[in-house]
Amino acid sequence: MSTQMPPAHPFDDDKLREECGVFGVVGVTDASNFVALGLHALQHRGQEAGGIVTHAPETGFNQQRRMGLVRDNFTSSSMMETLPGTIGIGHVRYSTAGSKGQTAMRDVQPFFGEFSMGGAAIAHNGNITNALSLRRELIERGSIFQSSSDSECIIHLMARSMGRTIPDRMEEALRKVEGAFSIVAMTRTKLIGCRDPLGVRPLVLGKIGDGWALASETCALDIIGAEFVREIKPGEMVVITEKGVSSHYPFRPARSRFCIFEHVYFSRPDSIQGGRSVYETRENIGRELAKEAPVEADLVCPVPDSGTPAAIGYSLQSGIPYAMGIIRNQYMGRTFIEPTESIRNMGVRLKLNVNRALIKGKRVILVDDSVVRGTTSRKIKEMILDAGAAEVHFRIASPPTAWPCFYGVDTPQREKLLAATMSEEEMRAHLGVDSLKFISLDGLYRAVGEAEGRDPKAPAYCDACFSGEYPVAPSDMIEQGFEAKTAAE
Numbered sequence: 001m002s003t004q005m006p007p008a009h010p011f012d013d014d015k016l017r018e019e020c021g022v023f024g025v026v027g028v029t030d031a032s033n034f035v036a037l038g039l040h041a042l043q044h045r046g047q048e049a050g051g052i053v054t055h056a057p058e059t060g061f062n063q064q065r066r067m068g069l070v071r072d073n074f075t076s077s078s079m080m081e082t083l084p085g086t087i088g089i090g091h092v093r094y095s096t097a098g099s100k101g102q103t104a105m106r107d108v109q110p111f112f113g114e115f116s117m118g119g120a121a122i123a124h125n126g127n128i129t130n131a132l133s134l135r136r137e138l139i140e141r142g143s144i145f146q147s148s149s150d151s152e153c154i155i156h157l158m159a160r161s162m163g164r165t166i167p168d169r170m171e172e173a174l175r176k177v178e179g180a181f182s183i184v185a186m187t188r189t190k191l192i193g194c195r196d197p198l199g200v201r202p203l204v205l206g207k208i209g210d211g212w213a214l215a216s217e218t219c220a221l222d223i224i225g226a227e228f229v230r231e232i233k234p235g236e237m238v239v240i241t242e243k244g245v246s247s248h249y250p251f252r253p254a255r256s257r258f259c260i261f262e263h264v265y266f267s268r269p270d271s272i273q274g275g276r277s278v279y280e281t282r283e284n285i286g287r288e289l290a291k292e293a294p295v296e297a298d299l300v301c302p303v304p305d306s307g308t309p310a311a312i313g314y315s316l317q318s319g320i321p322y323a324m325g326i327i328r329n330q331y332m333g334r335t336f337i338e339p340t341e342s343i344r345n346m347g348v349r350l351k352l353n354v355n356r357a358l359i360k361g362k363r364v365i366l367v368d369d370s371v372v373r374g375t376t377s378r379k380i381k382e383m384i385l386d387a388g389a390a391e392v393h394f395r396i397a398s399p400p401t402a403w404p405c406f407y408g409v410d411t412p413q414r415e416k417l418l419a420a421t422m423s424e425e426e427m428r429a430h431l432g433v434d435s436l437k438f439i440s441l442d443g444l445y446r447a448v449g450e451a452e453g454r455d456p457k458a459p460a461y462c463d464a465c466f467s468g469e470y471p472v473a474p475s476d477m478i479e480q481g482f483e484a485k486t487a488a489e
C-alpha cells in the first residue's frame, strides 16, 4: 500500500519511492546466488528488507527473509548454503502503510503457501487497490492473515480456488485482484511471472545458459550475464520450466498503461523499459524541457544522481555548458542508521555538497527529476546561493506531482504534495528561485516516443500522479475518503 508513509530514510523523504523489486530464476546451479545478485541490482527499488525462497528436492522449500540491504544479508556462504536449489525467487521492498512505516518481518516477501498440490512462493511488485475489501471478505470466510500486506490476499485467494494446478489457481486469484501487479512466483519446478492487464509495473524475461530469469528491470539480467529476451506483456502470465516458456492470457484484454514515472525516475538509467533505453529517454526529457522552458544562464547542473541524464539533454539542446555543480557523497548510504537530531538537521548537506569554485557568480540552471514536498529543493537552492550563485533556475523533468500513486509507489498524502496546493508561480516563490518550470505532460509523452504528445482520450501511459486520472479506480482509498479528481480540476 502506498500512502501516508513516514520516510524510510531520514534524508530521503522528498522523493517518490518505488516500493518493490522482484527477481526469479530457474534451471541454474545455485539459484540463490543469481537471485541475490539480481536483487542487488534492483536495490534502488526497495532498501528496507529482502527475501529469497528456493527449492531443492533434498530440502524442499528454503526461505530466508532479512531486514536491510541484500549485500549485508545475502552474501555469506553460511547464508547461501541454507538456500540450495536450481529454482528461486526474491523480493526487495520498502515499508508499507500496513506496517506503519516500519517493515515488520512478517511483511517481508516472498510469501509462501502450502496447497494440496504442493507449495508456492510469491513476490509482488505493485499495489492491490481492492485489498481491503478482499481481505475483509476473506477473513469473514475464515482466512487467517499472517501479515498486513495487500499481497497476502493472493495466497488466500489461491487457497480458496478449485483450480487443479498452481498456475490455474493463480490465474483465478489474480482475476479477482484490482490494481497494479508484476508477480514472480515459484512452485517446486515452475517459475511463474505475471503482469496486470494494464502492465503498470515492469517485468522482463531473460535467458541464462539453459535457464531463464524474470526481473523487474533489465539491469538485473545484466548483472547475472543473462540475455534480455523480451518484456512480459501486459496481462500475460508465463509459466517457465527447464523445458521452456508457455504464455497465457488470463485477463480481458486492455490498453497498456505502463507507469510513465518509471522512465522519469524509478528505473535505473541502464535499464531498457518499453523497448527504450531509460537513459536516452531521460536525455530526451531534458531536450524537451530546454525547448519548452529556455532561460539565459551560464551553467546547467543536475541534482545528482537522478537529474543527470535530463541535465545533459538540457545542455545539449540549449548549448549551455553542463557542469557538476553539486557533488553527491557516494558513501552516504545508510551510514547514520539512527541519526542524532543535530545530524538530522544537517539534512541534505550530508548527501550533497556544492562545488563552490564552479558556482560562484554564475547563473545556474538546476535540473531535478521531480518536486514532491519541495523540502529538498529549497535546501539545495539555499546551498547554491550560499556558494555565491548569481541566479538559480529550477527545471523539473516531470510535470507537477499533484496526486498520490496507488499502484505501488510510496507517495505522501495529497495535501503534502507541493503541486497539490500551489500554482507553479506560488511554488517558485515558495522555493525562492528566479524561475521554476516543469516539463508539460505532452512534452513528457513526446520524450517517451509519443510524437503527438498525450492522447487525452486514450493515454498510452499511467500518469495519474500528474493528471489525477487513475486508470484503475483506487476503490480502497475512495472508501477511506480519498477524493478523486472532479470534472472541474
Ligand code: SF4
Binding pocket: 200, 259, 260, 261, 262, 404, 405, 406, 407, 408, 409, 462, 463, 464, 465, 466
Ligand atoms: S500514479 Fe504515477 S507513479 Fe503511480 S503508477 Fe501511475 S505514473 Fe507511476
